[in-house]
Amino acid sequence: MSDQSRTVLDRLDAVRASGRMPFSVEFMPPRDEAGEARLWRAVRTFERMDPAFVSMTYGAGGSTRDRTVRVTGEIAATTTLLPVAHLTAVNHSISELRGLMGAYADQDVRNVLVLRGDPPGDPLGDWVRHPEGVEHANELVELVRELGEFQVGVASFPEGHHRSPDRDTDVRYFVQKLRAGADYSITQMFFDVDDYLRLRDAVVAADPEQGAKPLIPGIMPITSLKSVVRMAELSNAKIPDAMRDELRAAAGDGPEEDRAAVRAAGIDIATRMAERLIAEGAPALHFCTLNFAKATSEVLDNLSMLPTSV
Numbered sequence: 001m002s003d004q005s006r007t008v009l010d011r012l013d014a015v016r017a018s019g020r021m022p023f024s025v026e027f028m029p030p031r032d033e034a035g036e037a038r039l040w041r042a043v044r045t046f047e048r049m050d051p052a053f054v055s056m057t058y059g060a061g062g063s064t065r066d067r068t069v070r071v072t073g074e075i076a077a078t079t080t081l082l083p084v085a086h087l088t089a090v091n092h093s094i095s096e097l098r099g100l101m102g103a104y105a106d107q108d109v110r111n112v113l114v115l116r117g118d119p120p121g122d123p124l125g126d127w128v129r130h131p132e133g134v135e136h137a138n139e140l141v142e143l144v145r146e147l148g149e150f151q152v153g154v155a156s157f158p159e160g161h162h163r164s165p166d167r168d169t170d171v172r173y174f175v176q177k178l179r180a181g182a183d184y185s186i187t188q189m190f191f192d193v194d195d196y197l198r199l200r201d202a203v204v205a206a207d208p209e210q211g212a213k214p215l216i217p218g219i220m221p222i223t224s225l226k227s228v229v230r231m232a233e234l235s236n237a238k239i240p241d242a243m244r245d246e247l248r249a250a251a252g253d254g255p256e257e258d259r260a261a262v263r264a265a266g267i268d269i270a271t272r273m274a275e276r277l278i279a280e281g282a283p284a285l286h287f288c289t290l291n292f293a294k295a296t297s298e299v300l301d302n303l304s305m306l307p308t309s310v
């Protein structure tokens with residue numbers, strides 16, 4: 001339905017040219033029919049809000065591979081949205097990775113976010129490369145670039161990747177990944193805007209040309225204290241003390257957290273983070289949605305970022 005020769009960079013420019021701040025949203029591959037129905041409700045809701053692009057994560061080890069490729073292709077074919085397919089090297093040989101890229105190309109999906117991936121089961125565990133696969137994302141960027149038909153994004157880590165010995169080393173490898181041919185990056189979700197700004201400035205200082213590529217901040221509107229604490233553990237993100245206190249105060253002292261109050265605080269926090277990121281010149285905002293549209297749309301509404309037709 002939409003023109004899939006468009007790229008993420010084209011879309012960022014087009015949205016900005018229309019006078020709006022670009023945003024994008026991240027979906028997860030559905031596991032079953034019910035999950036797929038929920039995903040499509042979110043897809044259709046976001047379609048009316050005109051995101052610059054939507055991205056679809058890739059399950060560890062490709063467990064939901066066929067469904068992921070099919071659904072991403074259906075988004076390309078039946079909506080006005082521009083899908084970006086996440087691609088990871090976990091448990092895949094180079095020839096399987098080539099096959100996967102071929103499957104995306106066949107579905108007219110031309111934008112990919114290239115990742116190394118995490119060990120299935122324990123995302124913070126030791127990385128073991130497939131014997132005929134790649135060790136790091138920069139090799140996968142080169143591989144996808146060789147295929148010629150894709151615009152490539154990569155991951156970045158405002159707090160540093162959990163396996164990096166220090167932030168400087170992390171920045172060095174990130175810059176190497178950009179030089180390998182990535183056009184932009186999307187960050188890991190974070191809760192301290194200073195971490196994002198520190199990374200941005202470090203990349204510009206290390207290599208101004210690579211530093212000019214969009215570094216799109218990942219934002220997760222918090223809707224539950226319990227689940228954000230778990231998610232922060234899994235992704236190694238730190239929640240600043242003041243933010244944790246704000247959420248705890250909202251949660252209350254009862255045996256169950258006050259979900260409505262935590263949700264309201266979470267939307268407020270995401271709005272404040274976004275306002276500061278926009279003021280600092282972030283090129284777009286990328287929202288982790290968990291396939292729900294409501295929280296993200298409330299943040300966008302607070303920021304007056306929804307098209308007037310919504």
Ligand SMILES: Cc1cc2nc3c(=O)[nH]c(=O)nc-3n(C[C@H](O)[C@H](O)[C@H](O)COP(=O)(O)OP(=O)(O)OC[C@H]3O[C@@H](n4cnc5c(N)ncnc54)[C@H](O)[C@@H]3O)c2cc1C
Pocket residue numbers: 056057058059060061086087088114115116117118135136137138154155156157161162163164169170173174176177186187188189218
């Ligand atoms: C926006 C975003 C989306 C994501 N989507 C998914 C998803 O869909 N599915 C999924 O399974 N995971 C996903 N992840 C998680 C990601 O796969 C993991 O965080 C993974 O551990 C790192 O992936 P990477 O592509 O950054 O790897 P790399 O760039 O390979 O980096 C991994 C580690 O190795 C270091 N390093 C990099 N290059 C080299 C080199 N050449 N030599 C030595 N060291 C090097 C880095 O500093 C880092 O410590 C996502 C992460 C982000 C931020």
